[in-house]
Amino acid sequence: MFEKVEVDESYIRIPKDRLEEFYINVLTALSVQKEDARIVADNLIIADLRGIESHGAQRFGRYVRAIKKGTVNLKPDIKIEKESQVHALLDGDEGLGQPVSYKAMMLAIEKAKENFIGMVGVRNSNHFGIAGHYSLLAVDRDMIGISMTTTRPLVVPTWGLERAVGTNPIAIGIPVKDKPPFLLDMATSVVATGKFELYKRKNKPIPEGWGLDGRGEITTDPNKVLSEGAELPLGGLGELLGGHKGYGLSLAIDALCGVLTNATWSKWVKNTDEKRSNVGHMFIAINIDAFTPVEDFKERMKRMIEDVKRSKAMKGKKIWYPGEKGAFTAETRLKIGIPVYHKVVEELNGFAREVGVERLV
Amino acid sequence: MFEKVEVDESYIRIPKDRLEEFYINVLTALSVQKEDARIVADNLIIADLRGIESHGAQRFGRYVRAIKKGTVNLKPDIKIEKESQVHALLDGDEGLGQPVSYKAMMLAIEKAKENFIGMVGVRNSNHFGIAGHYSLLAVDRDMIGISMTTTRPLVVPTWGLERAVGTNPIAIGIPVKDKPPFLLDMATSVVATGKFELYKRKNKPIPEGWGLDGRGEITTDPNKVLSEGAELPLGGLGELLGGHKGYGLSLAIDALCGVLTNATWSKWVKNTDEKRSNVGHMFIAINIDAFTPVEDFKERMKRMIEDVKRSKAMKGKKIWYPGEKGAFTAETRLKIGIPVYHKVVEELNGFAREVGVERLV
Numbered sequence: 001m002f003e004k005v006e007v008d009e010s011y012i013r014i015p016k017d018r019l020e021e022f023y024i025n026v027l028t029a030l031s032v033q034k035e036d037a038r039i040v041a042d043n044l045i046i047a048d049l050r051g052i053e054s055h056g057a058q059r060f061g062r063y064v065r066a067i068k069k070g071t072v073n074l075k076p077d078i079k080i081e082k083e084s085q086v087h088a089l090l091d092g093d094e095g096l097g098q099p100v101s102y103k104a105m106m107l108a109i110e111k112a113k114e115n116f117i118g119m120v121g122v123r124n125s126n127h128f129g130i131a132g133h134y135s136l137l138a139v140d141r142d143m144i145g146i147s148m149t150t151t152r153p154l155v156v157p158t159w160g161l162e163r164a165v166g167t168n169p170i171a172i173g174i175p176v177k178d179k180p181p182f183l184l185d186m187a188t189s190v191v192a193t194g195k196f197e198l199y200k201r202k203n204k205p206i207p208e209g210w211g212l213d214g215r216g217e218i219t220t221d222p223n224k225v226l227s228e229g230a231e232l233p234l235g236g237l238g239e240l241l242g243g244h245k246g247y248g249l250s251l252a253i254d255a256l257c258g259v260l261t262n263a264t265w266s267k268w269v270k271n272t273d274e275k276r277s278n279v280g281h282m283f284i285a286i287n288i289d290a291f292t293p294v295e296d297f298k299e300r301m302k303r304m305i306e307d308v309k310r311s312k313a314m315k316g317k318k319i320w321y322p323g324e325k326g327a328f329t330a331e332t333r334l335k336i337g338i339p340v341y342h343k344v345v346e347e348l349n350g351f352a353r354e355v356g357v358e359r360l361v
Numbered sequence: 362m363f364e365k366v367e368v369d370e371s372y373i374r375i376p377k378d379r380l381e382e383f384y385i386n387v388l389t390a391l392s393v394q395k396e397d398a399r400i401v402a403d404n405l406i407i408a409d410l411r412g413i414e415s416h417g418a419q420r421f422g423r424y425v426r427a428i429k430k431g432t433v434n435l436k437p438d439i440k441i442e443k444e445s446q447v448h449a450l451l452d453g454d455e456g457l458g459q460p461v462s463y464k465a466m467m468l469a470i471e472k473a474k475e476n477f478i479g480m481v482g483v484r485n486s487n488h489f490g491i492a493g494h495y496s497l498l499a500v501d502r503d504m505i506g507i508s509m510t511t512t513r514p515l516v517v518p519t520w521g522l523e524r525a526v527g528t529n530p531i532a533i534g535i536p537v538k539d540k541p542p543f544l545l546d547m548a549t550s551v552v553a554t555g556k557f558e559l560y561k562r563k564n565k566p567i568p569e570g571w572g573l574d575g576r577g578e579i580t581t582d583p584n585k586v587l588s589e590g591a592e593l594p595l596g597g598l599g600e601l602l603g604g605h606k607g608y609g610l611s612l613a614i615d616a617l618c619g620v621l622t623n624a625t626w627s628k629w630v631k632n633t634d635e636k637r638s639n640v641g642h643m644f645i646a647i648n649i650d651a652f653t654p655v656e657d658f659k660e661r662m663k664r665m666i667e668d669v670k671r672s673k674a675m676k677g678k679k680i681w682y683p684g685e686k687g688a689f690t691a692e693t694r695l696k697i698g699i700p701v702y703h704k705v706v707e708e709l710n711g712f713a714r715e716v717g718v719e720r721l722v
Contacts (some may be wrong), residue, residue, distance in 0.1 A: 086447050086478050087651050117447050117478050121652055144616075157669050159678035164669050172613045182616065184609035190602055209602050216675055234603045235595055241551055241570050242595045242607075248545035248683040252533045254665060255505075255543065260652045265665040290448050291482055291621045304615060304626040308518050308525050314577055317520035322609040 012345050012361060013337030020045055022348065022360045023060065029355035030067045031074050036099040043098045043129035046136070048338045050326030052185070054194025055130040057340045057348065058201065062127065063096070064351050066272040072096055072126055078103065086111050087119045089261060094276060097128035101147070101281055105134040108285040109141055116290035121256075122281040123263035127151075127272045132185035132326075134283055135173030139181045142294050144286040145173040150258040150279055153266045155189045156230045157251075158244040161216040163230045166266030167193050168253035173323075175288075176305060177298035180327030188250040189231045196222045196231070201343060209236055257282045373706050373722060374698030381406055383709065383721045384421065390716035391428045392435050397460040404459045404490035407497070409699045411687030413546070415555025416491040418701045418709065419562065423488065424457070425712050427633040433457055433487055439464060447472050448480045450622060455637055458489035462508070462642055466495040469646040470502055477651035482617075483642040484624035488512075488633045493546035493687075495644055496534030500542045503655050505647040506534040511619040511640055514627045516550045517591045518612075519605040522577040524591045527627030528554050529614035534684075536649075537666060538659035544684030549611040550592045557583045557592070562704060570597055618643045 020041045027037035040063065048056030066072045076095025080088055088107055092100040104120040111118030128134075131147040138145025151166035169192065171185040187193075190210050199206050199222040208218050211225030211232055218237065219229060234246025250266070258265035263280025270277040288294040305321045313319050333339075340348070340360075348360045381402045388398035401424065409417030427433045437456025441449055449468055453461040465481040472479030489495075492508040499506025512527035530553065532546040548554075551571050560567050566581040574580040575589030579598065586592060595607025611627070619626035624641025631638040649655040666682045674680050694700075701709070701721075709721045 082652060084477050084651065086476060089652050115447060116445050117480055119478055119647070144621075157672065157680050159675050160669075160672050160680050161675055162672040164672035164680075172609075174613070174616050182612070184606075184613055186603075186606045186609065190596075207601055234606055235551075236602060240568055241597060242547070244681075244683070245545075245547045245595055246603075248533075248547065251543070251665075251669070251682065252535070252545055255535050255662060259658060259661045259665055260505075260647075260649065262653050265661075265668070267665070267668045286480070286621075288621065290445065291443060291450050292623050297620060300620045300626075301616060304612075304620055304628070307626070307628045308521075308612065311518065311521050311523040311525035314520050314522055319518050319521050319525075320605075321612060322605070 007339040010342050011339035012342060013339050014361060015337045016045055016049065016334060019048070019057070019338055019340070019360070022352070022358075025357040026064065026351050026355055027067075029357050030064065032067065032096070033074070036096055039102045040096060040098045040129070043133045045338070046133050047130040048340075049330040049333050050132070051329035052130060052326070053341075054192050054198050056338070057344045058198065059129070059194060061347055061351070062272055066126070069273050071273055071275050071277075076100070085115045086117050088121070090120065090122045092122050092125035094124050094126070097126040097279060097281070098133075100125050101128040101134050101283070102137070104281065105137045105145065105147065105283040105285065108283045109138055109143060112143055112285035112287040116287045118285040120283045121261035122283075123261040123278070125263070125279045125281055126277050127279060128281055130185065131169045131171035132173065132183050135171040135183065135185070136181065138285045139173040139175050139183070142175050142298075143288060146284040147171045147281070148253045148257050149281045150254055150263065150266045150269050151193070152269045152271055154193055154231050155233055155247070155250060156212060158233065158239060158247045164267055165233070165247060165250045166254065166269065167231060168250040168257070168266060170249070170253060174301060175294075175298050176301040177295070179302055179305065181323055182301065182305070182321060183323030183326065185322075188234055188246050188253065190234055190236065190246070191231075193231065196225050200226060201341065368700040371703050372700035373703060374700050375722060376698045377406055377410065377695060380409070380418070380699055380701070380721070383713070383719075386718040387425065387712050387716055388428075390718050391425065393428065393457070394435070397457055400463045401457060401459045401490070404494045406699070407494050408491040409701075410691040410694050411493070412690035413491060413687070414702075415553050415559050417699070418705045419559065420490070420555060422708055422712070423633055427487070430634050432634055432636050432638075437461070446476045447478050449482070451481065451483045453483050453486035455485050455487070458487040458640060458642070459494075461486050462489040462495050462644070463498070465642065466498045466506065466508065466644040466646065469644045470499055470504060473504055473646035473648040477648045479646040481644045482622035483644075484622040484639070485637075486624070486640045486642055487638050488640060489642055491546065492530045492532035493534065493544050496532040496544065496546070497542065499646045500534040500536050500544070503536050503659075504649060507645040508532045508642065509614045509618050510642045511615055511624065511627045511630050512554070513630050513632055515554055515592050516594055516608070516611060517573060519594065519600060519608045525628055526594070526608060526611045527615065527630065528592060529611045529618070529627060531610070531614060535662060536655075536659050537662040538656070540663055540666065540685075541688030542684055543662065543666070543682060544687060546683075549595055549607050549614065551595055551597065551607070552592075554592065557586050561587060562702065
């Protein structure tokens, strides 16, 4: 059994089902449609189960605040604007990001079933939560799933001083025989924005190399990064260690999710609690049988992963593959509950009081 | 006008056309078919024009040695093993990587013209040179082009001590109105292997953070990395600054290019001068008109790029977008010639002598 983050007495363990029920209660009390509430809850739960604390319970408040401010359309009329046998473009009508993203990936999967590939873009959407959720929908159906999104501009371009590009994450999910799926779910910045929020909430300094203060100097203060500074792209400051690669990936995701879909690119993406954040997403499903029988493929994925894991590790270290730690963490947490930070539990209980549903704990 | 690398008197400027003619002369003298020789030459020239010295003239020797050793099939029978309206799988029959890659991307483009998306995998191939070459074929036809490949295993997985994954590059090309195309062409390691070879050839220390020596310590000696050590994934050592992301991207490319295509994954990829290197590639073309009129898209790409370039830069620095420096470098070099390092010129003249064609200069 494995726990990714340091979990101490400042965390309260909550059974997954209780947390799910709680999210749905709060969201439906706020007039979110039941089916949509369930998808948002799923997304938060998957994040917390897999140890991605930045996108779990601590993120719920953002959605609640946006809904209360009325900046999210709770009865969106999701339209298919373009469509062929292998692609589609959806207009999310400014609704919650998770339900339209779920629909988009399921549509991509349908297309890939019949025609080998499905590529579905979304515009006029909002924050979609954890990208891996949608890629796993494809993996559950024995396909390769790729999900991407624009985000608010919180990252400097290489040599830049100002926030101008997004943390634009990509998640690539791939089925593997007898093992947890391969799931690479990564921001194209050094770390996701939620990580800064987490360190801020815990009053802890961030490692050097994650972000800049307002003068463009490396800082260890998460508050400075979040208030006046900016995050660094994967590869870090300048070009020496490949910072232009993280920046380039971020722009490529802007092009696919923001420019191609007629949403906006990260520079103009708004926070969910501002009107019309206009986030864009892209979902791709690949039918493995197009290239090779899926069972052979999964067997070969297993062998590839075993090859890497078998290679020599540094002293006291172990070699993991993407998605493996998350799957182990989920196994544990399904048994003993999801640890929620005490301040987040207080926040959630506050929401319960406001909307008149039962407290979380 | 702009020059990316330090070019001094140890370089000799050679007109692009002369270099192209020279490559074709040597290759055809070695029994490479004329059309294939032209594609290999194009690939080398594009690299050198764009300032990617690691994949230009200095790389030619590798192909020549492989051909002379007889490990590359010069009369490959390239077969389409699987095919639909939107995808195909080609068997490269152990021929040169560049010609089959060119065919594969052109096939992907054909499919995308008719059916919006084209995804073509290749197995039984060899080193395909610079990935950007193929993505630009799509860009030239107003499409988005994505190219990837497995490589030899020269990179450590996160926390690993042994070479176990590839530098597995990806190139994403996107057309832009009135500007050079967006072209992100990146190894998923901190830098490409050719960069180590370049520093070795010039007897220069590499920056800290590019590679490890045989004991797993950071080294500045390119010889140690190339002989006994290993390269680091993008994001560097461990997980603190995202090394698991570069490693994860490398494995994802292994899955798409090596596992899905029934080639092998990087762990078992051989050098081109060993028998059956069995490299795998993947090429994707996306028809922009599927989602939005291509002229609108290009206009919006231009605006996105201008937004980023307009943001505040660090003192004395400028903000570039992927592909921009390369395009400026190419403009200069088309006018005043491609600088080739004196030792590389000697090597090329040596090949000319061996196969009985005119010296380069």
